[in-house]
Amino acid sequence: MAHFQEVSKRSAMHPKPAGLVLEYGTAGFRSNAKHLDHIMFRMGLLATLRSKKTKAAIGVMVTASHNPEEDNGVKLIDPMGEMLSAAWEDHATLLANVEQQDLPCVLEDIVEKENIDMSQEAIVFVGKDTRSSSDRLSQAVLDGVCVLHSHNKDYGLVTTPQLHYLVCCNNTQGHYGEATVNGYYSKLCQAFIELTKNTPNRTDDQKHLTLDGANGIGALKVREMERHLKRELQVSLFNHGNGQLNHQCGADFVKVQQKLPAGIKVNAGERCCSFDGDADRIVYYYTDSDGHFHLMDGDKIATLISTFLKELLIQAGLNLELAVVQTAYANGSSTRFLEDTLKLTVRCTKTGVKHLHHVAQEFDIGVYFEANGHGTVLFSKSAEEKIKQLADNPNTDDGRKRAAILLCHTINVINQTVGDAIADMLLVEAVLALKGMTVQQWDAIYTDLPNRQLKVKVSDRRVINTADAERRAVSPAGLQEAIDALVKNYRHARSFVRPSGTEDVVRVYAEADTQESADSLAHQVSLAVYRLAGGVGNEPKPLH
Ligand code: 16G
């Protein structure tokens, strides 16, 4: 226990509320900020152990993303900027829930199990979002880091993807970029300027974008980035911190409500986008002259980007496998377009960024997006090398060279460590500029099938188990058969249910040829869940 004597004393300053049990879920720990002080301290400890184990910098981000202002959360970032490995998620849950007197024992167990050399130096990078609780909570993380005598770098206010980038830069000795926030802006903005510099017909309208910053960190950081863009992109920023975080604004609100966020002023036909509270999600939209709202969600963003990449690969004459990774929530029309029209490999995974990220790593180029706007593009090392060699080869003909150079700049504008609203925004803007495409033309690539998402409360959502990337329910008995029978009554229909990883509910998704059908199917499937999976409260009511 010798290593952890000080921890024992210090942890008394970060008491665990009696009876509180939290789990390291799809996006780390998340709860009301009042309950998180001990979690933060303990994640400071765990990050230090992870750093000793990996002999690399580890990130700790304090944020609750799109949750309301009163919540907060924390997630750990692994050496290459990826999400914490699954085995360590279990350590995190264990450490979070142990009573204070047993904390040294659990730490010893982790050290033993992971064979950690405690004399190894450690370094932990800490970042936070703009929530009023984030300051206090990131101090608690730093307290945990310091009690184990680890080095730390407190980056203060940064977006989640910026911290992922900073960790990756540090651990690749600057190969991925300079490990500063300024280094991030200059890498992305230089690539953006290079991409757009040969689009002489780009009008002022095309250079202008309206952005809803969700009153969060993304807004602050876009302001900071502006001078690097040299007016090649002019952003009208709304919800820049003048209102409440995520309240009637932000990517989650716009995606779920399918309407404009509060607090923005925009004319019909103008291109807008929304970030979420920690700027790792983005959706685009516009309203037409009839006042109809048009959403370009993660599926449409993935389609635009993969169309662009496929064209460049053909122009460059490069034979690299390009694949798109989606979840069950991807609109059926997007999957059909990607497979049938673009002739790309499409893979479906379980919900949660880390699942998509891992599958995308299997391809030369893996585009991954969740419908809710989380996503990025991954290039394998060998794909990057082939592209660079082609761009640098003096014998490459002009057409192929131009395409290879554009691919090089595309690689640099993307944040390959994790989905990044700022990087994705710059990439989408560059693609629209290069293709001379309006937001309306982009929207028209395919038409979404009408769909509906509902939630059902049940006494224990763990009774629902799924298979086939959450598209089929294997328990409780009879549920999948009931869903199959209902789906047969509608045209172009599909439906699935899954237990939420972030809320105590079962989620229901349905799509069909008309909105009425999608609504009716979603309701009937909700009833099946309610009846077969232990629904609580009132029976779900029809939507109409
Ligand atoms: C988390 C995930 C997100 C996923 C969502 C699903 C990350 C960084 N975030 O926010 O990818 O879409 O959970 O929530 O992985 P649900 O399980 O409640 O439907």
Ligand code: MG
């Ligand atoms: Mg987020």
